[in-house]
Amino acid sequence: MALYRPVRAVANVVFGVLLLVSLVPGPVLAAPVDRAALNPQMAAYLAVHPGGTVLNDNEVSYSGGTLVVTLRAPVGTHAVADCPLGWYCFYDRPDFGYPRGKLSSCGRQNLATWDWQFRIESAHYNMGSGSVTFYYDSSPLFSVGAGNRVRTDASPYRNWANYVSRTCY
Template identity: 65%
Template sequence: MAAVLGGVLIAVAAPAPGLAAAKRELTDYLAAHPGGVPVSANEISYGDGALLVTLRAPAGTYAAADCPLGWYCFYDRPDFGYPRGKLSDCGRQNLATWQWQFRVASAHYNISSGSVTFSYYQTPLFTVGARNRVLADAGSNRDWANYVNRPC
């Protein structure tokens, strides 16, 4: 792209492809999963911050459980593949509230005590907690969870 300013031709760089791709990914995600508010180029807030979705893993992260301390996380793909959703609230919650129903393929619990159970309606599918923090692949229960319950 170029512009003429005072008779001088000035070259103006187009946005970096990485930034454009990230913005497109954010826009596409929000179109497919409405109701969120972007908080950065890589993170979307749902329910005033009750659920945070991170679209891409940090650079250099590969197939690692990386849920921040004080949260429990669930991933769209096995082996902690992004996008990642993270919650910290107690009680039973409908994942459809945040457009995350039927998408949980792996999970990581990074809270000092307790556990969270992922369910298909009333049927428990799997649990992660302080004693079993990671589930790299939900196996036959992958993409079935539509509720979570974290007793506090």
């Protein structure tokens, strides 16, 4: 009986400690972070252009990656055609001003699918072959391609394009 009381006392102390530990709030497990909430520019862009998937604090993907929008130019780059290899890009401002949209698909595409109609002010084609023509409905406005990669200013057709058509060969 003398041995039983110390064991019971220790068990009560352990139980009490465990009870206290269970009542104290522990570290909260991190939930997936809504990166748009961390970046006001991203949140504002998605509010106006919903349906995108945030890739990082500067890029949004639409239609499973068919279109990728980059919100800000890399630090230290201004008025530079910077479309990544394997894409053709269009910019919201002349002289490659951001935001920038990039596509790589062949054929005709409606820019309204991603809310890029009537927004294009410059373009850069960074593929080894082919070309892309920017249209207002069925009227061609301007083209960029392997032979003429950049259009720094879409004038007099700024903000006219509502379709693009890439010829692949």
